[in-house]
Amino acid sequence: MSNQGPLLELDGIVKRFGGVLALDGVSLTLERGTVLGLIGDNGAGKSTLIKVVSGAYQPDGGRIRFDGQQVRIVNPRYAKTIGIETVYQDLALVDTLDAAGNIFLGREIVRYGAGPVKVLNKHAMQRSARELLGRLGLELPSSGTEVGMLSGGQRQSVAISRALYTRPQLxxxxxxTSALAVTEARKVLEMPRTLVAQGVAVILISHTLQDVLDVTDRIVVLRKGRKVADLDTGATDLEELVTYIVGSERTRGAGYA
Ligand SMILES: Nc1ncnc2c1ncn2[C@@H]1O[C@H](COP(=O)(O)OP(=O)(O)OP(=O)(O)O)[C@@H](O)[C@H]1O
Ligand SMILES: [Mg+2]
Structure with missing residues (x-):
């Protein structure tokens, strides 16, 4: 680990789907311990870009540097190995398991591993799950509660806790917050700052521009696969963001890329 310089640098990322140029040479820099907002209209290329970073898609062009090294993120497993975790909108939780069961799904702590009978160390998993949720400042109803019974915000917390288990850097x-009521969304929105306080960098995709203004340090705007703005959050506002998203012909000075 280099622990110096930016955590993530994308340089000229290109991604095509048949005749569609989903990403047309996107470059951006994510500094360590910061929150970057990624915004843009439907189809702008946001999900495609993060799928390139999370190893779900291979880019057709461009370079990626992560933690000081040039990397080829060949698949999601490799992304996790180098410290990149992604929480997708659908969360992919198992409703019939409790929080600990979901956090440890596929990596259960085994007490007696010999032979065909594996006894899961339920106490260790519950303790570890509580600790992970605690890092997010959260408490869940009693252990054993199926996540299908939890609120949207609590489910989001479980999904983020699961991502934190590997101690990612990003x-x-x-x-x-897209599926959450206002009060729950408020709580979930505190998570990026909580993660940053623990040295984790965050990329946040959202259509709710006020949320992005509230919790990010920088904001990148994509339009039709291109980066059209790269802004210091403190130096922009709702009106300017909308202008970049919809693509007004007005020329804006600072930050225009
Ligand atoms: N797997 C795919 N196959 C074909 N085309 C795709 C695929 N994924 C994305 N696209 C296309 O690439 C472009 C960018 O899509 P993407 O999903 O990245 O947009 P987005 O910014 O995430 O939009 P939204 O806000 O609606 O989630 C769109 O034109 C989309 O139709
Ligand atoms: Mg998307």
Whole structure:
């Protein structure tokens, strides 16, 4: 680990789907311990870009540097190995398991591993799950409660806790609040800052521009597969963001890329 310089640098990322140029040479930099907002209209290329970073798609062009090294993120497993975790909108939780069961799905802590009978160490998993949720400042109803019974915000917390288990350096959140009521969305929106306080960098995709203004340090705007703005959050506002998203012909000075 280099621990110096930006955490993530994308340089000229290109992605085509048949005749569709979904990403047309996108470059951006994510500094360590910061939150980057990624915004743009439907079809702008946001999900495609994060799928390139999370290893779900291979780019057709461009380079990626992560933690000081040039990398080829060949699949999601490799992304996790180098410290990149992604929480997708659909969360992919198992409703019939409790929080600990979901957090440890596929990596259960086994007490007696010999032979065909594996006894899961339920106490260790519950303790670890509570600790992970605690890192997010969350408490869940008693252990054993199926996540299908939890609120949308609690489910989001479980999904993020699962992502934190591997101690990632980068957590990508794709539309974490889109399905939530206002008070729950408020709580979920505190998570990027909580993660940053623990040294984790965050990329947040959201259509709710006020949320992006509230919790990010920088904002990148995509339009039709191109980066059209790269802004210091403190130096922009709702009106300017909308202008970039919809693509007014007005020329804006600072930040126009
Ligand atoms: N698997 C795919 N196959 C073919 N075309 C795709 C695929 N994924 C994305 N696209 C196309 O690439 C472009 C970018 O899509 P993408 O999903 O990245 O947009 P987005 O910014 O995430 O939009 P939204 O806000 O609606 O989620 C769109 O034209 C889309 O139709
Ligand atoms: Mg998308």
């Amino acid at each position: 957590v990508i959140l794709d539309e974490p």
